[in-house]
Amino acid sequence: MKVAVIVFPGSNCDQDTRWALERVGLKAELVWHTEGSLEGYGAVFLPGGFSYGDYLRAGALAKFSPVMGEVRRLAQRGYPVMGICNGFQVLTEAGLLPGALLANTNLHYTCKEVFLRVERTDLPFTSDYRQAQVLRLPIAHGEGRYYADEETLARLEQNRQIVFRYVEHQGQGGNPNGSLGDIAGIVNERGNVLGMMPHPERAVESVLGSVDGEGIFTSLSKALATLA
């Protein structure tokens, strides 16, 4: 089953994401954001980058792209949809995930490795991880501070929608941006729409410094095989 990687003007992790998907045997295609149909695709990725130059707010203009109607339709039909970094910002702006991503508390664009704890392994994106496994993944963002009101945060906790949290590991890492609840990634209630700020697609080969991101893609590959 084919996976669509949406390309907005200003996306820059689209090729990496396609590479990471193809490495695990999935067929991935880049799809320009003006495309009106995603017929024939079994999953959708919104990649990292700076869609529309991050103008207005990160992800705020991309949500109006013609393809987003189709992304919403696939999400509602239960297809796996994943947003990485800017893709996560687009998903929150579009209302497909709750909350918002605000400027990092320290106002710095932060580009470094962080540690994440896997909080859920019963998702199409995380089945190849172990519960509470600690992953080492890169981040590269200026607006990654997860924010939601208290009611929404309580609901996320209660429904187990927090999938990845920033953690300290051997005295390193920790929350890099001021995210509430140390949230690095969340999923919708149904469990098919995932957004995360760190970049798993940049950690799929040892030459890249970490292979901890590969599990996302191998998990998805298995999930799609059972759907097909």
Added chain:
Amino acid sequence: MMKYHATILIELKDGILDPQGRAVEGVLRGLGYRVENVRVGRVLEMELEAPSEPEARESALSVAKALANPVMEVYALEALKPLQEVL
């Protein structure tokens, strides 16, 4: 059809940490200004066409609603004037 000039203000909700405002505040205080609670918002200006002022207002508010993120922002139509009064 009439042309109007609209000014829309979009701000972070009260209580949401505004690191940009905090950075500006720090610099202002360093310059000796006795300011506090500095917040940074956004102003959007636009010219729009509508048959009447109420419809222009409605259209401008609809634009503001589309552009603001209700999770963390509030918006207001700061001003709406016939375009010839602005030029």
